[in-house]
Amino acid sequence: MDLSPKLSTKFEKLETSYPVKRSALIPMLMYAQDEFGYISDEMIAEIARRLDLNNVQVEETLAYYSMLRRKPMGRYHVQVCTNVACMLKGGYKVLERAKKRLEIGHKETTQDGVFSLEEVECIGACTGAPAMQVNYDFYENVTPLKFDRIIEELDAGKHPVPEPVTSGALHDRHVLETPLISQRWGTKDSRKLDVYVKQAGYKALEKALKEMTPQSIIEEVKKSNLRGRGGAGFPTGMKWSFVPKDSPKARYVICNADESEPGSCKDRPLMEMDPHQLIEGMVIAARAINSHQGFIYIRGE
Template structure:
């Protein structure tokens, strides 16, 4: 049995009783272990497996699948720079080269003092703020060379530069022929507040759905709108809703799948931060 700190042991014990299936605790346990020890060792793999009734191979296959989990220690500040489509077009590759020169290390290397490590990564779900990088659990977006240097300098002397808020204005100047739909309130003052949403006609569609429409007519209206999912596949929303069994007594659940999905697609985080009531209204109608 591996000796753990009191805090980590308490987290593990809570996770072990938090899920109907023990294995569901595997990923959070791996993350907590990595946070404390800097990586996931062979000894830790065995310890987690023992607690969750899994063999080492079952733990290792999950560990190998997720790139944010690793077997060797990174630096105190693990700098991950995205070079996927959106970030590449906004200077991600140039930012990566600047990082290599500034830190004097290459891909997946650690500085001699152990303070920094560097990794080129695929999409980190920050396409609306490209170019972007992730340092441990913090995201830094709309980076410039000078902004990058300032962040690294602050981290190097023990400061913690706060990421800029996403709710800071429209993502770009709108063309006169552009008719924004999802982003029409982005950049508006207090766009995340319900009072502003109501002033802009918010929850009128929900009121109509509840008072004037049947479930079947709502689905038909959504089908006619040609509304599609924004995860990359573009599956018709109305058709997806129509697949839900109608005559079952079992409870039905609406899940907000806030996954950032394919590179370059609409991102959920700015929608939830800048116009959350639009999302809530859609979920209630569903």
């Protein structure tokens, strides 16, 4: 299959980027979709050949990930969320307006190929419900009127810039307990480094680097009784202590920042409103387990 020089270069780099070639499968599929709008049979065969896979192995990955498409969509692929939070805030009104305005239904494309429409499940934007995604752009607090304005701008060849949603109405809430993770939410410029540092940000990291050993960090976290937030509530310090101390293998800190359940509103606001808190915690964890590299996993949407 003939590829553009740009896509071919990306593929060649991916083929040598991972210890196991199959790890390049999803990035290749995303790059291909970005260029062609969907994944064709020819592209499946091309990727399978490059990664020493068979076509079925590529197909099963395609079938699993809802963001990967097997047929062409419009130049602007409009996805309207109607899951719990968005439904309660008017998501179905936005969807009905989209159907009427674009004159198409679910997973259909306008005759001119400009717009396609899809009703989707939770896209991890519950704090800004109802939410809508156009290609890679998010629009939150969408109303039928706001939808019309976005479509008008896209139709005119403009790029409507999503309005930043920095916080909810935190000043109106009655706080029953002292907030720890969310104490800076709603503070002006809370995401900026200088604001974080002025509020004692990175002091804990400074102490961990200058005054503590990896083992003493782990013991301190054990005493704190901090637990994982993935559902099982496993003690964090104990988990860190399981990392072999004398192994020559590389260690990695992985932050799972996936809003995995509809209605969950924690990981994304934390990263948007107080990112340095997350980074500081990751570096302290890296110090504790002698890691020199970390990754933040963010879901595709």
